[in-house]
Amino acid sequence: MQTNIHIDRLIEVLRVPTGREPTRECVPLDDKSTLMISIFLCVGLVISYLPQHYRIVVNKTSEGFSAWFLLLGVVSSTSSFLNIILLQWDSIVCCRSLSTGACIEGLMGIVQIGLQWAMFSLVFILFLLYFPENKKREIHPPTSLHLDLPNKLQPPLSAEWKISLVVAATCIGHLAISFFISILLLIIVGGPEHWQTNYWAAFLGVLSMILASLQYLPQIYKTWKSKMVGALSIPMMMLQTPGTVLFVYSLVVRPGTNWTAWLTYMVTGILQGTLLIMCIIWHFRNKRLGIRDIDTTAVDHDDNEEPNENTRLLN
Template sequence: MWRKDRCDLPHNGPAFAAAAVVCVGVVLSYIPQAMRIRLSRSSVGLSPWFLFLGATSSACAMFNVIVLQWPIVRCCATLSGLSCLEHMMGILQVSLQWLMFTIIFVLFLMYYVVDNSPLCRARRARRPQGAAHETDRLNPPAEADDGQESSASESDLEEIHSHFNQSYGAVSPDVDIRPHETHAERDHTTYSNIPRAMRRILEVYYLPGEQEEITGKAGTVQEWHLGVTLAWITAGFWVFCAVLTMALLAMHAHHRYIRHWARFLGITGTVLAVLQYLPQIVHTARARLVRSLSIPTMMLQVPGMVLFVYALASREGPDWTSLLAYIAAGTLQAILLVLCLCWRVRQARLHIDDYGRPL
């Protein structure tokens, strides 16, 4: 039996193999979510509170395990490299969990789209009623003082359209313009009799272009500012925990105080993990859309959490305070996964994509 005053740590092959699989799985499971944000170039749909609580709870869990396994870290000076790595796998897997979740938070800030331009609001106003209903939640109406500006922009677009119809008789508001067509293809198939200079005006002010592609992927300025504020709070919380943890360990504080700090981190991480998925569940339930959430990521992580908890429990040092946060997070993530699957079925029935845009 392993004792804190000795470094003759027992070898546990199955536990080491499980921890190695978990470490690889943690990284792979977050790749679909990161790629979804990167390829769609939008992170709208992820709740800032969900990311904040997840980043802070995973940080608490990481420092909890570091404190509880610190005697093993000190033993690495007398162990071989492979043996040290084997007994450090608990710290490695919770650190990877924290790192990957933090990366998703960073991607959220990098790819959050805000578009409140009058032109985009006018385009949304001209959309079919069904499509507008799905995007209203993502693009709230402008404030009362913007009403005249939006109406004026829409009126201008109608005047432009009327002018082209009267002059060239080539443009119809119901014309079927395929999104995958290039501007050059549209020149020949839709309005080939319009002079080139006029075509450019029409492309900018009437036809769907790059700006139209973000419709449905745009969020609010308020949510963006909230995300930035919570990111700074997360960074400050991480620095505080890191400094205090390292100070207690470096000063060889009384064992009782270190255990109290570890228990505080574990309980705090559990509370934050329980609260973590509640904002995201509410956020997704109100939107009735999957949006930027990755279903493959959740399908990998929900069953993988069982193996994660087993691998962590088999390490020397971690106790129930280390495990409870991940058990709570895995349970609530399963609820979020079921909700997203239900919305995906609904989207297929309504023929809309994950952002509420007509297919």
């Protein structure tokens, strides 16, 4: 999912200056072809995520997602977003002296990465909002004695829901701390050209690339183990995987680039393609066996309904 990043930004991430550089002049880019490509990528990025958002909301469940997959994705996209803000802070400041069109054109890189962060973060928010209610608490084993007392205690939280809450707290904490450090370096310490700011931007960029390359491993493991597609969207992956291939190809054929520029995105594309193939196989296998991709039996009934003498013992 981390495919829409310009090669110029990647090269700038790995270039850490040791001193203060002269301030850039506010000159409009005036490159209509690059602007149209950026707009096309932004629109395509939003469209590619819509099937995933729609699938979770319509089915009212996020079953099948790995919390660790979402953690790596959110932290990676957050780091990438703050990284490009630091690297293109001059473009943000220059908006005060440029026209609206020139300002928007100069900020398209930030908009592109910002949309990536927003779309994936929305997947994580929907994951928490539509987490299956029947999996939030431990289920009493059939052999245990469970007395139905007037002031009975709630069953303890399940391990899966605890992990999800820890992941949510980690994502919020990472966003808050990284945002605070970035603002501190930009406004108080010395601005975007200060060596500390550039080292921090480089750290965020490298962290984003490492996490993005590992992002799909937990989800592949969970999907393989459950042999269920769950709430994962096959159309979303069918849109994004070819896009990753085209993006990697555009980096490979670009003069002056080497494997360090496209290796992370190639690994990400291979892992996403692996997950896509796995989901397609499980989808048709389960369809042949009469098994639904999403188990909606847990959300078809009222969770607040208490069992009584008329409740069936066997389903």
